[in-house]
Amino acid sequence: MDTTLTLLDLCGAVALLLWGIHMVQTGVQRALGPHLRRLLGVALGNRVKALAAGLGVTALLQSSTATGLMVASFAGAGLVAVVPALAVMLGANIGTTLIVQVLSFDVARVAPVLVLVGVILFRRGSEPRTRDLGRAAIGLGLMLMALSRLVEVITPYEDVPALRVLLGAVATDRLIALMLGAVLTWAAHSSVAIVLLVMSFTHAGVLPFEAGMALVLGANLGSALNPVLEGARDGEAAGRRVALGNLLTRAAGCAVALPCLGLIGPLAVTWQPDLSRAVADFHTAFNLVLALVFLPLLGPVSALLRRLVPERIDAHDPGRPIHLDEAALETPPVALGAAGREALRMADVLAEMTAGAGEALTGGDRSKVTEIRRMDDTLDRLNAAIKAYLVRLDPEALSEDDERRIATLIAFTTNLEHAGDILSRNVMTHAAKRLKRGLAFSAEGKAEVEALLARLSANLGAAGAAFLTEDPRAARRLADEKAVFRDLEARATEAHFRRLREASGSTGAGPAEASTLYPDLVRDLKRVNDHLVAGAAYPILESRGALRTSRLEAP
Known part of the structure; x- marks a missing residue:
């Protein structure tokens, strides 16, 4: 003892x-x-x-x-x-x-x-x-x-x-x-x-x-x-x-x-x-x-x-950069072009996430939630690789235009990564909640969600084009989408309360409960769109002096 x-x-x-x-x-x-x-x-x-x-x-x-x-x-x-x-x-x-x-x-x-x-x-x-x-x-x-x-x-x-x-x-x-x-x-x-x-x-x-x-x-x-x-x-x-x-x-x-x-x-x-x-x-x-x-x-x-411990080459690993050529670091313009191509890969990954989000929100495939969260990890890895690549450029070999392009690249990739975080953490939370509780959008609500995601996908394509061409006209059109999404958010809130009133006298709580997801979903998709505008349109407009410092009217 x-x-x-x-x-x-x-x-x-x-x-x-x-x-x-x-x-x-x-x-x-x-x-x-x-x-x-x-x-x-x-x-x-x-x-x-x-x-x-x-x-x-x-x-x-x-x-x-x-x-x-x-x-x-x-x-x-x-x-x-x-x-x-x-x-x-x-x-x-x-x-x-x-x-x-x-x-x-x-x-x-x-x-x-x-x-x-x-x-x-x-x-x-x-x-x-x-x-x-x-x-x-x-x-x-x-x-x-x-x-x-x-x-x-x-x-x-x-x-x-x-x-x-x-x-x-x-x-x-x-x-x-x-x-x-x-x-x-x-x-x-x-x-x-x-x-x-x-x-x-x-x-x-x-x-x-x-x-x-x-x-x-x-x-x-x-x-x-x-x-x-x-x-x-x-x-x-x-x-x-x-x-x-x-x-x-x-x-x-x-x-x-x-x-x-x-x-x-x-x-x-x-x-x-x-x-x-x-x-x-x-x-x-x-x-x-x-x-x-x-x-x-x-x-x-x-x-x-x-x-x-050699480098592990996995041709099927989407998070591994394929355009960041080490030899190009001696020539900044070539290296910046390589980083730009890798940034467009991030835009492609985000486009896949947006399409998958539509299937998860309106369909019944639970695997899409996991797949989109995995693709968000891919975005994180590509963003980290691009920044690490840009940091290795010799500052003394960079021109003023090179410095501006680096700032544009970092703004674009950072905002794409943040947009992916919102899709993965917020939008997929809504999708998982809908699937877990067996909720379904009304026909009108489903159509609105699909239209909203289609508009977001189009804006993502416009963001990639504006980033690639640095065309101020494309940047201005993309920036105008912020106002469109603000109006969509306001209308979504109004429609949500209208549906709640219509469902208040019914015994089925499913459609009403599903409708509560819609305003939150619109708000999160609006935040995704805001990141697209901030990453692709604003740097171009700011460099040309076409961006206001504030939306407030002068006193």
Whole structure:
């Protein structure tokens, strides 16, 4: 019975440690996440700045995985090369060791103060950021309490035969210890938690120092496994290269360090007699040496990764750009033409979404809702690829007309993406609601919906033509459609209330309930049309001084 209670006590302390780490990570990420992401993006110019940025961001987030996800998203969108992305990960690996260094000191007495301050900030804070920082303070206090409790639970049981047998197997075989550390870290999704556990076991005398170092090597290896395994099937090749490169550098470091633990151990203990601190110092030193060794070698590592993880060419992937020629970047006019062709592909995708929306709204095919939401993802990917392509143009090689065309391209693609979001999230919500409840538009309402979608499709074609030709007459005709859709919205609201009055005396609620969808639908389709006008017509009219700054009359 005592053994069971002790085991539960131990598991509870480990769970509290994991939850404390989770609270610190989520609190800091919610409070400072956008700023940290911006800082990371700015610092990716060269590998030294990238390493420093990775270290600083991870020291705050206490999650190299979170930093890795940010960098992988940058790399996947083409905004950063693999070399600086790998430099960020080298810095991130060092950053995760800093909290371990802090907690290796006797700071358990600070835990109640941190929890108290965190609760005050969380309960009394008027700003979301203040409450999130309070959450992080509570998490740090819980981590300290958990570590203190772990030492109290472990110490009396260091001589238990079963525990000695298990730890003896770990202590006698470094490879087993490394693999155990990797598996535990992979399962816990936190190298910080595993290293802190190893420190507690070593401090209590339950685990030999050399075995503790092997477990720390495994923790470093295991923390690099999750991004590779989770991104094995999904994600862009550049993002997968970053994850694999981080794993390979750590695996190489473990392969060199593991046979040398017999030499490293006595030196580390001589330098730091406190075994708990010595584990933390070894953890930090391992990642520092990795950074110093591999930072100059990231070029060859990147070349190796390009061979190991080639670009995945899928001819049937509609979200993969087909016109963005890398060689054309040396000639801005050609590159802008390629980006324009890709933007027209976005218009074609939006046209398919509009046609599918008509089938989903007036027919009975539920699969159209899912298909349109999938096409919205295609729009997002094409928009991101076009912007990443334009960013890579040399600013010094751009003329004034090139700069204006870039602004027009960005306005067009951004508004097409927003229009797709409205169709996917709003219009398809109406369609799903109609299908779920078995509602049907009246014959008059169905005809109006079909006419409205037909007009929107025609405007989409006009938007593509205006964008391609930059003809002010086409732009003016498209801009006039805003007034048409405003009138349609007003008439739809009036017709909606008229139908409600007619249905108020009937027993069938279906037509009346279906008619309530119509005004919302018209309003959302009007917003789609507004984005078409803003993306295609307004840039042309504005460049020719034919656009008013306000619709208000002069006083």
